[in-house]
Amino acid sequence: DVQMTQSPSSLAASVGDRVTVTCRAGQSVAFNLNWYQQKPGQAPKLLVFATSSLQSGVPLRFSGDGSGTSFTLTISSLQPEDFGTYFCQQTYMTPWTFGQGTTVEVK
Amino acid sequence: QVQLQESGPGLVKPSETLSLTCNVSGGSINTHFWNWIRQPPGKGLEWIGYVHYSGSTNYSPSLKSRVIISVDTSENHFSLTLTSVTAADTAMYFCARQRGFSSPFDIWGQGALVTVSS
Numbered sequence: 348d349v350q351m352t353q354s355p356s357s358l359a360a361s362v363g364d365r366v367t368v369t370c371r372a373g374q375s376v377a378f379n380l381n382w383y384q385q386k387p388g389q390a391p392k393l394l395v396f397a398t399s400s401l402q403s404g405v406p407l408r409f410s411g412d413g414s415g416t417s418f419t420l421t422i423s424s425l426q427p428e429d430f431g432t433y434f435c436q437q438t439y440m441t442p443w444t445f446g447q448g449t450t451v452e453v454k
Numbered sequence: 455q456v457q458l459q460e461s462g463p464g465l466v467k468p469s470e471t472l473s474l475t476c477n478v479s480g481g482s483i484n485t486h487f488w489n490w491i492r493q494p495p496g497k498g499l500e501w502i503g504y505v506h507y508s509g510s511t512n513y514s515p516s517l518k519s520r521v522i523i524s525v526d527t528s529e530n531h532f533s534l535t536l537t538s539v540t541a542a543d544t545a546m547y548f549c550a551r552q553r554g555f556s557s558p559f560d561i562w563g564q565g566a567l568v569t570v571s572s
């Protein structure tokens with residue numbers, strides 16, 4: 348299985364801050380890396396797919412970058428509604444695997 | 455627009471079989487890959503497996519011996535069966551669509567909480 352490791356596990360930032368979450372894969376997953384946002388009591392929501400493609404309807408303040416084994420999700424200007432847990436996922440090889448999640452708190 | 459909805463018993467006894475169905479509305483199940491994912495309370499996401507509309511399947515090695523995922527194209531739904539459950543199988547179970555083999559999960563159901571307890 349491809350192990351996915353996210354850092355940090357949690358963070359707190361102020362509105363307007365630039366926030367970056369990192370995801371590292373145990374082996375190369377090429378560009379097959381996706382990011383999801385999950386709010387309490389809800390299903391995950393797709394934000395970014397194939398490393399850097401923004402899902403339709405997702406605000407432009409979200410962006411993704413990386414390749415191979417190292418990836419980032421950046422929120423350029425944190426908004427109050429951006430609280431939640433962010434998960435990375437590789438869809439390079441089965442079993443599809445997820446990172447353990449990064450919880451973002453808006454101060 | 456395509457929507458997914460999980461249904462099934464919320465309580466299952468240890469050693470028995472968990473069965474859930476994901477109903478696909480607003481579109482046909484006769485395309486794409488259809489996945490099951492679970493999330494224990496307060497924990498992360500675990501992929502269980504998928505069924506392709508053709509009926510081919512792929513399961514997580516850690517659950518493969520206990521899982522069956524099937525598709526019913528006439529009813530436009532797909533199903534999860536997990537046998538010999540224990541308390542460790544207590545989780546929110548989500549179904550999700552995947553357009554292609556390496557595609558992301560772009561549409562998710564709201565989830566169904568299944569508790570394993572006597």
